[in-house]
Amino acid sequence: MNKKTHFFATLIMVAATAAVLVYANIRHDYAIIILSTYVITISLFMLIYSIVKLFQRKTTVETGDIAGVTENLNTEIVLWTDDCSAVFMNKCLRNALGITDDSFDSKEILKKIFNVSDMDEKTIQKIINGELGESTFHNAYGGKTCISWSTSLFKENSKSKLYLSAGFNLTEIKKMQTSLRSSNDCFMMSMELSEIGVMISRSQNRYYASPQLVRMLGLKSSSVKFSDFRALVHPNDRIQYDSCLKLLETSGSVSNEVQQLEMRIKSADGTYRWYSYRFKIVKISGNSFPVLGGAFLDITQEREKDMLIERLAYIDDVTEIANRNKLVKTGEETYKCCRMLNYSYWVIVLDIDRFHIVNDTCGYDNGNVLLRDFAHLLYKYISPGGLAARISGDNFALVLRDYGDEELPIRTVSAIQDDILKLANNNFSSIKLSCSAGYSKMPGDGNSFLDVLEHAEFALKSSSEYQGSITAYEPSMHDSIIGNTELEKELSDAIDNNELQLFYQPKINLADGKIMGVEALVRWIKPDGTIMKPDAFVPIAESSHLIGRISQFVLNEACRQNMLWQKMGYPNIVMSINFASSDFYQKDLKDNVFEALVKSGLQPQWLEVELTETLALRDIDFAVSQMNSLRSLGVKLAMDDFGTGYSSLSYIQILPITLLKLDRSFITDIERDNIAYEIVSAVIRIAKSKKIEIIAEGIENGRQAEILRKAGCDFGQGYLYGKPMPAEELQKFFEKNAKERSVY
Ligand code: C2E
Numbered sequence: 001m002n003k004k005t006h007f008f009a010t011l012i013m014v015a016a017t018a019a020v021l022v023y024a025n026i027r028h029d030y031a032i033i034i035l036s037t038y039v040i041t042i043s044l045f046m047l048i049y050s051i052v053k054l055f056q057r058k059t060t061v062e063t064g065d066i067a068g069v070t071e072n073l074n075t076e077i078v079l080w081t082d083d084c085s086a087v088f089m090n091k092c093l094r095n096a097l098g099i100t101d102d103s104f105d106s107k108e109i110l111k112k113i114f115n116v117s118d119m120d121e122k123t124i125q126k127i128i129n130g131e132l133g134e135s136t137f138h139n140a141y142g143g144k145t146c147i148s149w150s151t152s153l154f155k156e157n158s159k160s161k162l163y164l165s166a167g168f169n170l171t172e173i174k175k176m177q178t179s180l181r182s183s184n185d186c187f188m189m190s191m192e193l194s195e196i197g198v199m200i201s202r203s204q205n206r207y208y209a210s211p212q213l214v215r216m217l218g219l220k221s222s223s224v225k226f227s228d229f230r231a232l233v234h235p236n237d238r239i240q241y242d243s244c245l246k247l248l249e250t251s252g253s254v255s256n257e258v259q260q261l262e263m264r265i266k267s268a269d270g271t272y273r274w275y276s277y278r279f280k281i282v283k284i285s286g287n288s289f290p291v292l293g294g295a296f297l298d299i300t301q302e303r304e305k306d307m308l309i310e311r312l313a314y315i316d317d318v319t320e321i322a323n324r325n326k327l328v329k330t331g332e333e334t335y336k337c338c339r340m341l342n343y344s345y346w347v348i349v350l351d352i353d354r355f356h357i358v359n360d361t362c363g364y365d366n367g368n369v370l371l372r373d374f375a376h377l378l379y380k381y382i383s384p385g386g387l388a389a390r391i392s393g394d395n396f397a398l399v400l401r402d403y404g405d406e407e408l409p410i411r412t413v414s415a416i417q418d419d420i421l422k423l424a425n426n427n428f429s430s431i432k433l434s435c436s437a438g439y440s441k442m443p444g445d446g447n448s449f450l451d452v453l454e455h456a457e458f459a460l461k462s463s464s465e466y467q468g469s470i471t472a473y474e475p476s477m478h479d480s481i482i483g484n485t486e487l488e489k490e491l492s493d494a495i496d497n498n499e500l501q502l503f504y505q506p507k508i509n510l511a512d513g514k515i516m517g518v519e520a521l522v523r524w525i526k527p528d529g530t531i532m533k534p535d536a537f538v539p540i541a542e543s544s545h546l547i548g549r550i551s552q553f554v555l556n557e558a559c560r561q562n563m564l565w566q567k568m569g570y571p572n573i574v575m576s577i578n579f580a581s582s583d584f585y586q587k588d589l590k591d592n593v594f595e596a597l598v599k600s601g602l603q604p605q606w607l608e609v610e611l612t613e614t615l616a617l618r619d620i621d622f623a624v625s626q627m628n629s630l631r632s633l634g635v636k637l638a639m640d641d642f643g644t645g646y647s648s649l650s651y652i653q654i655l656p657i658t659l660l661k662l663d664r665s666f667i668t669d670i671e672r673d674n675i676a677y678e679i680v681s682a683v684i685r686i687a688k689s690k691k692i693e694i695i696a697e698g699i700e701n702g703r704q705a706e707i708l709r710k711a712g713c714d715f716g717q718g719y720l721y722g723k724p725m726p727a728e729e730l731q732k733f734f735e736k737n738a739k740e741r742s743v744y
Pocket residue numbers: 505520521522533534535538551554578579580610640641664697698699700717718719720724
């Protein structure tokens with residue numbers, strides 16, 4: 001019963017009782033008068049109480065304004081007092097509760113809508129503070145209504161407080177959540193059942209990992225930091241993984257294309273397993289950053305099978321490291337990553353110096369041992385993402401990540417050169433091992449990995465003259481090689497067309513002025529009669545295979561000519577020939593010289609080989625052994641250009657030479673420069689003490705010849721006596737010399 005009804009009922013009761021009292025007074029019925037007086041007294045009390053109640057409502061609550069405003073709002077509104085009387089509920093809430101009139105128990109209603117068991121002070125405080133959270137109650141439509149209430153003090157006076165609670169209806173959202181949860185459950189179940197691990201970026205530095213992925217990789221939780229995941233990727237595969245992250249950073253890379261990587265990831269058992277990683281980057285509406293979603297499938301077993309096949313295709317049999325195919329394949333992939341990520345790598349090509357000597361002198365098995373040991377020592381220098389491979393024969397490649405240290409290639413090769421010395425074992429301890437290298441940088445030094453590799457090989461070749469050389473690729477090298485290629489072709493044709501000819505320069509005995517020998521100096525006589533001096537073409541021939549053909553010609557021709565002169569009756573003289581480094585270090589040097597002597601019929605003592613200091617010092621041990629084998633044939637050995645190279649007199653004692661040729665630079669200065677004279681005479685003295693003969697080259701005047709003769713120099717060569725000349729001219733020289741010296 002509401003308060004109004006209560007008031008009117010009480011009023012009617014008072015009025016009725018009063019009428020009974022009046023009637024009883026008229027009838028003087030005292031029993032009814034007494035009874036009516038009691039009833040009227042009680043009714044009056046009740047009436048006063050009702051009036052007070054009505055009065056109270058009137059004085060504490062003035063809801064007309066808020067009721068008007070909120071009545072038709074599509075959200076639940078209730079105004080209630082701190083004594084739990086619901087004074088106003090808008091239509092939206094009334095409908096939800098199924099209230100059609102004023103006959104309701106406001107306290108019960110409040111308990112229902114706030115979903116509390118009692119509306120005590122503590123609970124009221126919780127409601128006001130918004131601590132109750134969402135409340136759910138059965139609505140008039142047979143379902144449940146879920147509301148999140150927000151309550152504030154609306155009005156207050158000394159007697160009462162009026163609160164306004166506004167509801168945020170969550171019923172539909174809850175329904176959606178429930179259905180989402182069930183579809184998410186289905187998704188999670190399929191994730192659980194599938195063997196695929198899924199990872200989705202949920203922010204700019206964290207992934208969500210599916211339960212299967214958590215299991216596969218032994219992750220601590222399903223929320224994984226990018227950096228923690230990267231640490232699990234095999235160091236050699238990180239560059240690929242980084243390129244995938246790079247795509248994520250570049251918002252322009254969002255595409256519908258699914259991409260794929262294969263990489264090794266540290267797994268739950270602590271070992272690296274192979275995974276196929278299929279990923280896609282998408283832009284999700286409402287997300288400021290693109291989302292990377294990826295699926296991982298363990299392909300270790302397949303990979304192991306592939307590896308067996310790959311081993312056959314990509315592993316070098318002898319050294320068991322990557323072969324050229326693998327180098328090129330991996331190199332091309334790395335090249336792409338370099339372009340994408342602005343990384344750079346060094347490509348170093350190494351060559352074991354004089355490897356053929358190990359093969360020839362120690363046998364192929366020992367050669368193979370050396371190749372294997374060398375390959376394995378390269379491994380020490382590989383950084384993550386790098387590679388070591390055998391390209392061919394004794395050529396290897398190292399691919400090293402560049403971190404901006406320009407000295408890295410030189411330092412690495414130097415360290416390898418130190419290491420290779422330690423590889424000498426009982427079988428090749430006498431051979432001083434070393435290696436040379438050429439290097440280039442990827443991607444800057446070429447348009448593809450093959451380009452960069454070729455350039456490193458160019459750099460190596462361009463310095464192959466020097467053992468232990470370390471040469472950086474420079475684009476200018478390329479130009480000179482292109483230029484040289486044309487010249488090489490021309491020179492090759494010249495050899496075929498017999499355009500090479502030997503000129504002979506006489507060597508004179510300073511004591512009696514007699515010709516004692518000639519030096520054969522090669523000339524290229526072009527069809528138009530131009531005479532090319534050796535300086536113009538020998539260096540090019542030396543950097544290609546052509547020098548071998550030239551030297552073969554010089555050796556045979558010099559022996560043939562000397563023998564011919566002997567047969568013609570000219571005095572026996574020593575024929576000197578010059579050897580390039582590559583000729584001298586040929587394993588079949590002795591055989592070649594012997595063959596030329598046999599073919600021509602020349603006695604070995606009439607042939608002399610001139611070697612420069614620089615050439616001999618390139619590999620002193622081997623030079624000594626080559627020189628000894630020539631000496632064993634009976635051939636003479638001269639040290640050419642003495643004084644221009646490293647010029648240590650101690651080499652005179654080590655090298656089995658028979659003649660020392662003082663360089664022209666000393667002779668030019670000998671007249672004016674006392675120091676030059678002192679040096680020359682000291683060298684002559686020491687050489688004599690070692691029973692080595694001395695010849696001075698570049699004598700251009702009589703004064704020089706006289707000084708040298710007096711200093712004890714045995715022989716002289718120079719324009720004073722004769723320039724290099726063709727054979728026929730030299731024959732005339734013979735005759736003139738003979739006449740002047742009256743020797744025959
Ligand atoms: P080299 O063996 O020191 O030869 C001596 C060079 O000095 C010759 O130059 C010769 O013409 C020059 N010469 C001799 N006397 C005098 C002189 O009084 N004054 C001046 N200014 N120069 C003099 P050429 O023939 O041009 O040879 C230059 C170099 O080419 C040779 O130096 C040798 O190292 C190399 N060469 C010559 N022929 C051959 C060859 O058949 N094979 C190889 N591998 N190298 C050769």
